[in-house]
Amino acid sequence: MKNKRIKVALAGNPNTGKTTLINAIAGTNLKVGNWPGVTVEKKEAVIEYKGYTIELIDLPGIYSLGNQTAEEKVAIDFLLKEKPDVIIDVVDSTNLERNLYLTIQLLELEIPLIISLNMWDEAQEKGIQIDYKTMERLLCSKVIPTSAVHKKGVKEILENIIQVYENKKFVQCTHFESEIEKYLIELKETIEKVQPVLFDLIPRRFLVISLIEGNFVFEDIDINEKIIKKAEEIRHKLEKIYKKEISTLIVEERYSIVISIYEQCVKRDTLKDIDTTLILDKIFLNKILGLPIFLFLAWLMFEFTFELSAPYVDWLDSSLSNVIAVWAVQGLMAVNAPEWLQSLVSEGVIGGVGFVLVFVPVLFFLYIFMGILEGSGYMSRAAFLMDRFMSFIGLSGKSFIPLIIGFGCNVPAVYATRTIENPKEKILTALMIPFMSCSARLTVFAFFVTAFFTHHKALVILSLYLLGILVAISVAFVLQKTYFKTESQNFILELPPYRLPTFRYIMISAWTKTKAFIVDAGTFIFATAMVVWFLLNVPFGVQDKEHSLFGHISKAIAPVFQPLGFGYWEASGALMTGFVAKEVVLSTMGNIYAGETLKEEQQEHVSLKDGLKEIGVGFINANIEVGKKIFSVFGLIGNEPEEEETDSTLLTAVRNQFTPLSAYAFLVFLLLYTPCMATIFAIKQELNSWKWMGVSVGIGLTVAWVLSFLVYNIGRIFL
């Protein structure tokens, strides 16, 4: 027998512990994605309970059921079109008054509602007594005290979902003033007469209120003229009677229901009310200390993300290339597989997997730290402190952290934009990130300054970093003044109480998000790596890269770079591989210019035992390394930078082809064009849009070419 399927939507204000609750209910079944067509995060889970299949959908956190923000549109669209069987309204018990406003609106949808009085424990501690039985009676809906962090009330929620679903009954018992209700009934009657089919499509109460308010657009539903006229007539009457605008009137009516419920159900013991948040904010939002503390935390996050993940990245990398790849080749040789297949597996497939896996530790650590900053409530403080500096380019303080992360690696930086709720800010930030010069680009800069600018190394590199920042700001500024100019500039930011995030929740959410990266962007990164392998190796057995398909394409595009001073196929080839990852630019150049083999000397044979040992010991060493790094981060001991050996053959070859000026133009181009395929697929995943991914690549290439052209040609006048 097939299970009965119950569709449940979770709705609620931001910062009510909605996500923690869905985590507590669903555990590891939770899937993270995006709502179609928008950059709003979607979480969903399917669980089996007592013979029922319960489908949970987490709606974005909203303050009201309007259609002004992307989050609100997603929520109302889902509730009206998908018609869930049950809505769970997650309410913050410590902030009941404002939270109940949405509850009243949800009741207008005439869908059975379960109210989860979340953070119940915290409310008790603060001396807030809520008579939830009375509340149940006043709202004609089930009310359940919960504490998602302690998994309290989760079972009751599940039980009640089934009960409410089987009852299939909805009772509306919250009403406006009788005078207004009279007009609502009047409009209902008109609809009943003229176009009763509307009530099959849209909930009655929601429909009449929306029509009278006159600000709701029902796409693809034609509403009869007579109904619209009648609604307008009622609107004017009401505005005349109450002497205020209709939207003001409706909001006040809803709040008067809220206030009456609040007064009947809530008792506050003010003596118990010691506000730790107030005290913490005196420190974190302090006029003098606030910004330095924020900058320190941003630095800590940067260190944490990149330093602590580095040993694991190295371990993954060496396990793959020194053990797994060797095993694969051994196995293939044993069955006499042709050489191209050996290369396909060891370099193409395993190399492609490696491209994806190296990001896993970085992202995992990033998500842990972000989880702490967000879950504790600090992230909105960061926005508060930085607003003054970011608002002129249309961003809020939340964009600052992703941009800083970008200097380490653009990929985690793009994923760090997840904390930005406002879609415009998120898009702008994601488009700025590629101009933040990442550490992979630094290796190429370092090589070129050694070759051409021995006396001004630091100055040249600094100029490139600054140029990147300047371009990022200009791009954001231009888009803000053109494409996004119609977007509202209003800024309202809730500063939620500080809360201790739970370890379990942070780990689960870090893993769910990392997994989403592997599945979504990972697939594309792997596919691109395979394509590049084919380009480099077709026709099969080609030794000289010049004669590979890759070499032919490089030659074909080389003239594009003629006006920039480096129209050679070697340079365009290096830039092409730079599109895959900036880490491989130098090795490609070594290969092309100096004729070195790209393949490192591989060990001929690794036994199963040795291989497993190498992987195991490597992992232990990585953990020890992390332990040491924690000490060095907190002990403020700088790690000695590794001295890179510079290849003298390559140095000479590059010196022969580039002048200092064309080398600088080359670096400008390298800085500004698409950072790597992983970043662009990250942008695609995070913004949920091929369009914005294309825009990012387009802006990158255009800006890179134009600025590089200017540098080269203006430079030629003076030099």
Next chain:
Amino acid sequence: MTLAELGIRQKGVIVSINTSPDFKKKLMELGLFPGQVVEIIQDAPFGGPLKLKVKDYCLALRREEAKGIEVKKIEE
């Protein structure tokens, strides 16, 4: 006087909201309607936003936007 003119740790009652209709609705839905008591708690450095307390929670508004909210100061 407007909300922006209220000092730190001072309270006021909202008299009227004179902003764009959309923003006004948003503010009201967050509980900032005429008759509501608000208190300025802190302000951000370099003329940044204001932190205020409304009902049982805190929110931040830019000074520019706080100018659109007319208040009557409560003397204590």
